[in-house]
Amino acid sequence: MTSLFTPYTLRSLTIPNRIWMAAMCQYSAAPDGEAVGVPTDWHFAHLAARASGGTGLIITEATAVSPEGRISPYDLGIWNDTQVAAFQRITAFLKTQGTVPGIQLAHAGRKASTERTWVDRGRPISPDEPHGWTPVGPSALPFGPESTTPEELTRDRIRGIVREFAEAAERARAAGFEVAEIHGAHGYLINQFLSPYSNHRTDEYGGSFEGRTRFALEVVDAVRAVWPDDLPVFFRISATDWLTENPEDGREGWTADDTVRFAKELQARGVDLMDVSTGGNVPDAKIVTGPGYQVPFAERVRTETGMPVAAVGMITQPDQAREIVASGRADAVLLARELLRNPYWARHAAAELGGEVASPTQYHRA
Template sequence: MSTLFEPYSLRSLSVPNRVWMSPMCQYSAAPEGADTGAANDWHFAHLAARAAGGTGLVFTEATAVGPEARISPYDLGIWNDVQVAAFRRITGFLREQGSVPAIQLAHAGRKSSVERAWIRRGAPIPPDAQYGWVPLAPSALPFHEASNTPEELTTDGIATIVGQFADAARRARAAGFDVVEVHGAHGYLINQFLSPFTNRRTDGYGGDFAGRTRLALEVVDAVRAEWPDELPVFFRVSATDWLSENPGDGREGWTAADTVRLAKELHSRGVDLLDVSTGGNAPDAKITTGPGYQVPFAEQVRQEAGIPVAAVGEITEPAQAEAVLTEGRADAILLGRALLRDPYWARHAAAELGGEVATPVQYHRS
């Protein structure tokens, strides 16, 4: 049998296969009113299609833990009961199709208050404009020259955000999710604290490795305390800022060695799997891309930190995904654009590799 279509277990949870859907922003929630940040018909159709297509685990997009935690005003959120109720319709359907419903909890930090990707990707919405707000960050450094300058968080502000993650985890369980992931990647708030490129603080949340990782560990502890012991917690990390890897860059950033060190800490605190991506802090970083270009970082974490990992990054073909698993480079595959192009990727891959996925009863012929 294909390894890609073997079940995978974490704590008491069994995922039916290793084809998982990566979080992908849709920028389609209401920006104001009673349904602000709540999942709607688009989100249902988008996520439900991948479950009907045989995907073993289906992630929501990055879901904000508070209004100012959103990337754009059109992001999903999970800071109130209206949002919880809207998610229940989706999680119930995903589970009916045999998929595991998963949610990624996020705070965008200095990369927040921006336009939707298809309007003007990354263009800032000024704080005094409709739907705009002042971004929050470890240090008052804008993402790029045209970005809003963020407000440097106080220690009280940091404590509030840790509490928001805890509340979001509790609401996520009430909404029917079986996996919760802390978003610590792609230049968003937790990643901003981790990296010396974006964290210029001199208090207990900056400076050395222990200071810069403090927020990540406090958030994980808060989420784990609210999340059932029998269910897994994931953490998405950017394994590198792509600065130290480039000779001649000269800027200090987060490195793969830092990721391994953090992975060990996270594992000891109850994180069950690391979702290994890269980049996002430095907009001008030189990134070496290509098929499976982020897999080596996942492999390094798996081998050196001894924690299960999911691999991402231009994994598009079934045989390619199968090889990553059979070669021991990762424990699961997270697909992004490949699943946007083909919601039935898992079903087609199973036919190619000799695996099996659940088929909706409506598709069975009598």
């Protein structure tokens, strides 16, 4: 059997195969009222279909640790018990299909308070509009020319957000999740602190590499302290801001070298796997895309640190995914839009490559 279909164990948790689903926002929760941030029938159907399709691990969309941490008013949240109860229905079903349920804990920072992507291309919502609020960030620097200038976080508010991540992790476990992924990528709050492009602070949370990584490591420590020792914690990283890769761009940003250095810090604090993506923090960065374009960043982390990694980014073909895992470039692949197009991608890949994934008993025939 090709290694794409072999189980993968982290701590006491065994994931049945190496075909995993990356977090993808659905912008489908209620924007206000008692159901704000609560998963709906849409979220159930969306995630359940991919589980029935044989996906080994499903990571929910970016799930906010507080109301101000949502990127849009329509995002999921995990800051109250109503949300926990609704998630329990979803995680219980995923487990019946042999799929491991994972949650991505997130705070959008300065990218918060935006429309759904299909409404005015996800334009910023001002604090004066319905459902809008003032975002926060490491520095008072707006994400884009039309974005609201965020409030610069005080030390006390930083510590408060660290506590919110820990409380969200406790609720996530109560909701039945078995993997907790900390979202430190795509220009969300943790990524904003990591990058000198967006972090202009002069206190202990800015300046040097050690200062800019302080908030992220405090979040990791807080989550790891409350998450069960026998279950894994992931960290999603944007391996580069895509500035150093462009010789015509002299701006300073987060780099692949920084990512490798940071991976060693995460390992020392009990993070079990790095989910390696890129970009999202610099709106006008020049990104060079193509099939598997982010895989080399994951491969470098794995090669230089020995840390387990999952690769993502235009991975669409079964043989492409097989090669990434079989060659040791990554321990697993994370599919995103391809799984939107084909919820049964894992089953089709198994048929094409001669592997096997779980399928619902209702689909079996004597």
